[in-house]
Amino acid sequence: MAGPGSEPGELSDSELLLLLEPGDQALQPGDSGKPNSSSDLPLESLKKVLTEDSAAGKVKRKRAQTPLEKYYLKYLCVTDLSTQSWCEQQMVYGRELPQLQAPETVVLLNTGKSIHLARELEVHDVVRVHVTSREDSWAIKILNLLSVIPELQAGGCVRELPVFGVIEDVFLMGVIDELCYSAMGELELRELKTRGRPFMPSGAQKKRDYFQVCLYKYIFDAMVQGKLKPDVITSHIQLRPEQPLGSQIREHAQKVGFTVTCFGDLLELMYLNLTLSDIPGIDCLKIEYSHQESNTLLGTEVVRFEEEKVREKAQHYLAYWKGQREVQGVEIEEAWKCQSCSYSEICDWRKKRAEGPEQRSGPKKSK
Ligand code: SF4
Numbered sequence: 533m534a535g536p537g538s539e540p541g542e543l544s545d546s547e548l549l550l551l552l553e554p555g556d557q558a559l560q561p562g563d564s565g566k567p568n569s570s571s572d573l574p575l576e577s578l579k580k581v582l583t584e585d586s587a588a589g590k591v592k593r594k595r596a597q598t599p600l601e602k603y604y605l606k607y608l609c610v611t612d613l614s615t616q617s618w619c620e621q622q623m624v625y626g627r628e629l630p631q632l633q634a635p636e637t638v639v640l641l642n643t644g645k646s647i648h649l650a651r652e653l654e655v656h657d658v659v660r661v662h663v664t665s666r667e668d669s670w671a672i673k674i675l676n677l678l679s680v681i682p683e684l685q686a687g688g689c690v691r692e693l694p695v696f697g698v699i700e701d702v703f704l705m706g707v708i709d710e711l712c713y714s715a716m717g718e719l720e721l722r723e724l725k726t727r728g729r730p731f732m733p734s735g736a737q738k739k740r741d742y743f744q745v746c747l748y749k750y751i752f753d754a755m756v757q758g759k760l761k762p763d764v765i766t767s768h769i770q771l772r773p774e775q776p777l778g779s780q781i782r783e784h785a786q787k788v789g790f791t792v793t794c795f796g797d798l799l800e801l802m803y804l805n806l807t808l809s810d811i812p813g814i815d816c817l818k819i820e821y822s823h824q825e826s827n828t829l830l831g832t833e834v835v836r837f838e839e840e841k842v843r844e845k846a847q848h849y850l851a852y853w854k855g856q857r858e859v860q861g862v863e864i865e866e867a868w869k870c871q872s873c874s875y876s877e878i879c880d881w882r883k884k885r886a887e888g889p890e891q892r893s894g895p896k897k898s899k
Pocket of ligand 1: 621
């Protein structure tokens with residue numbers, strides 16, 4: 533698999549890697565090509581708008597930013613949504629104040645990443661590729677996807693498979709740990725979760741993990757059904773199909789059997805390969821929990837996929853990102869989560885909950 537050469541040490545967790553790519557996920561102010569605030573307008577136009585609006589008695593307040601805009605996000609990772617399902621407020625603090633995360637949590641995450649990298653290296657090499665544009669960064673993700681399609685078609689097993697899709701008009705991406713065919717010929721998704729403690733997780737933790745794998749299936753199935761058209765990617769991520777690809781990207785593409793010159797070529801190839809490959813949707817979802825220290829398997833969960841429920845949950849969480857509702861913390865029956873939370877000392881939601889229910893806003897029940 534190819535990875536941007538500029539980010540050593542972060543190849544073990546593809547979703548994290550994507551989050552950290554400079555200038556990739558971050559939408560810089562004014563990057564949209566459209567004026568997004570009054571300051572983008574020429575002075576004369578601005579005066580005219582203000583005069584006309586004032587004259588009509590309808591000077592409008594500037595619209596509040598949505599969280600997607602506030603954090604300059606063009607897309608979300610599947611893990612953003614699954615983390616959100618544990619505690620939305622905690623997910624927001626994690627984004628804003630990562631330095632407050634407990635050191636043991638950081639160690640646990642880093643060990644988990646190393647285990648993922650070791651598993652990835654078992655099935656393919658990691659190649660460093662120099663990127664020269666945002667389109668190059670996305671070309672790597674697409675090449676990683678394209679390179680595993682023949683293996684899947686041939687009935688093989690693939691690891692670290694990138695998936696992209698749109699739910700509720702929000703672009704999502706994720707990385708599936710493993711896809712394999714079972715003895716029955718079903719396409720099976722296997723998600724590996726490593727744990728610091730030598731026992732299976734609580735029901736609440738499992739619920740979060742179930743949601744994650746269900747989202748992967750939702751997105752993957754849409755991809756192989758041809759719903760991920762090239763313009764869906766370029767319009768959501770604001771990429772230029774005509775952008776020439778860097779020389780190292782073109783060389784790498786050539787090595788894996790594709791002759792491409794611009795980003796749009798790769799998008800077309802991806803669309804055609806996905807839709808013409810006859811790869812089925814995912815039949816079975818499994819989560820394997822193993823103990824980090826001893827590397828022993830603690831247990832395997834088989835997850836039932838209920839499309840309507842997955843969509844409803846995603847809608848609820850995405851409503852926060854789209855600014856349709858305020859951030860929520862955990863409900864009283866899940867207040868035990870606060871005891872092990874790195875942000876319990878500073879958490880506004882927790883403080884308001886202690887003050888009484890009338891202090892809080894938003895729906896009574898979180899999903
Ligand atoms: S203290 Fe509780 S409500 Fe606040 S972020 Fe942590 S888990 Fe969520």
